[in-house]
Amino acid sequence: MYTPPLLYKGREIFLQITKFSDIIGNSSTISLIKKGLEKKTLPHFILLEGLYGTGKSSVAELIAMALTCQNTISGEACGHCDICLANKKALGKSGLGVSSCVEKVNMAVVAKERNMIEQIRSTFYVLHSDQIYIKIFEEFHSLLEADQQLILEETARIPENVYVILTTTNLSKVIKEIRSRCLTFNFKRLTLGESAMLVDRVNKKLRLKKSDYESIYRKTNGIPRNIIILVEFLSKAEASQEEMNDLLGIIDKSVFLELFSNMNHFSLYMEDVARMESSYSDTTILNQLKEFLVQVTFAIEGDIYTFLSKKEISILNTVTIKKIYDALKLIEQIKEIEKVDLDILFLKLRRLFCNPMTVQEQKTSASLAKNIKFNVRQEGEKPPKLTRFGGDDVNESGNG
Numbered sequence: 001m002y003t004p005p006l007l008y009k010g011r012e013i014f015l016q017i018t019k020f021s022d023i024i025g026n027s028s029t030i031s032l033i034k035k036g037l038e039k040k041t042l043p044h045f046i047l048l049e050g051l052y053g054t055g056k057s058s059v060a061e062l063i064a065m066a067l068t069c070q071n072t073i074s075g076e077a078c079g080h081c082d083i084c085l086a087n088k089k090a091l092g093k094s095g096l097g098v099s100s101c102v103e104k105v106n107m108a109v110v111a112k113e114r115n116m117i118e119q120i121r122s123t124f125y126v127l128h129s130d131q132i133y134i135k136i137f138e139e140f141h142s143l144l145e146a147d148q149q150l151i152l153e154e155t156a157r158i159p160e161n162v163y164v165i166l167t168t169t170n171l172s173k174v175i176k177e178i179r180s181r182c183l184t185f186n187f188k189r190l191t192l193g194e195s196a197m198l199v200d201r202v203n204k205k206l207r208l209k210k211s212d213y214e215s216i217y218r219k220t221n222g223i224p225r226n227i228i229i230l231v232e233f234l235s236k237a238e239a240s241q242e243e244m245n246d247l248l249g250i251i252d253k254s255v256f257l258e259l260f261s262n263m264n265h266f267s268l269y270m271e272d273v274a275r276m277e278s279s280y281s282d283t284t285i286l287n288q289l290k291e292f293l294v295q296v297t298f299a300i301e302g303d304i305y306t307f308l309s310k311k312e313i314s315i316l317n318t319v320t321i322k323k324i325y326d327a328l329k330l331i332e333q334i335k336e337i338e339k340v341d342l343d344i345l346f347l348k349l350r351r352l353f354c355n356p357m358t359v360q361e362q363k364t365s366a367s368l369a370k371n372i373k374f375n376v377r378q379e380g381e382k383p384p385k386l387t388r389f390g391g392d393d394v395n396e397s398g399n400g
């Protein structure tokens with residue numbers, strides 16, 4: 001047995017995963033693996049494939065623990081026997097870890113070390129014994145094709161007592177001979193519901209609203225590792241709602257409501273725009289404005305008031321579905337421009353939303369309003385404070 005040098009001194013473990021039930025998401029994959037362990041039918045050569053941070057390494061380690069433990073409990077490692085303790089120590093290391101029955105190598109770390117690859121190869125011969133031995137090769141695609149070929153040759157004659165587990169974030173870079181020889185398990189990002197479960201497990205201090213869960217999900221792309229890092233950070237920092245919004249790239253709806261209600265007042269409106277631009281990044285502003293307009297559409301067109309109340313919608317008295325669609329188009333157009341000028345976008349939006357209609361248009365829209373429920377104002381709500389002509393400098397927007 002060779003003793004590889006320690007490249008990393010342990011790693012930060014954000015969330016202790018000691019059994020399969022600790023893993024959230026990818027439930028059918030996990031359940032299949034667990035059944036394979038319980039019935040001792042797991043193939044000796046498997047590949048765990050998927051995005052960074054979706055739990056492949058944790059699962060590889062749980063498999064290694066379960067296959068070697070002396071007192072397994074329904075297919076899972078006990079976590080306390082001598083072998084489990086030694087394995088935990090070895091697997092807790094980041095680049096390389098070795099115990100008497102588990103060897104974990106991160107190929108991204110050793111890919112350029114020729115003698116290391118030779119050593120890995122040579123160990124296949126000496127492993128034959130009664131004791132179960134697990135080899136975990138992480139980030140297997142980091143190996144050159146020729147080196148993958150060398151490992152493949154060894155796996156053609158894996159001894160009965162040896163299991164080889166590969167993990168990769170880039171399946172297309174794993175040679176196809178290997179892909180066809182091992183059983184591949186795919187790891188996906190979490191769903192919104194799974195993400196919320198994980199958030200609740202990690203969160204100790206934060207009081208979260210439904211929209212916060214959605215923002216965390218968007219920010220982390222549903223990647224478990226990212227969720228854990230983000231929520232741990234926010235939770236430990238005991239972040240305020242405002243700080244959390246800032247980090248998550250959320251602009252509170254009140255900011256947009258104020259912006260829209262000030263549209264008829266040019267200087268107030270541009271002050272709002274300037275304040276927003278100094279507080280948030282261009283991307284955040286564009287994304288959040290889009291999100292806001294979509295929510296307004298839900299409210300006006302679909303009578304869905306989960307994000308905005310009827311009262312809040314009544315502030316947006318100049319907003320129609322047609323104008324929202326035009327605004328969304330403007331936002332999409334500006335997103336494609338390399339150097340975004342948000343001032344111009346907001347001037348255009350102002351022109352779009354409070355451009356005075358001709359007398360004929362006003363008549364048409366008034367008669368439409370009687371027949372079509374295109375604006376919640378007709379539903380017994382109090383008339384909004386600001387009318388289209390309520391501002392003191394409405395004429396600045398011109399006549400189109």
Ligand SMILES: [Zn+2]
Nearest residue numbers: 069078081084
């Ligand atoms: Zn054990």
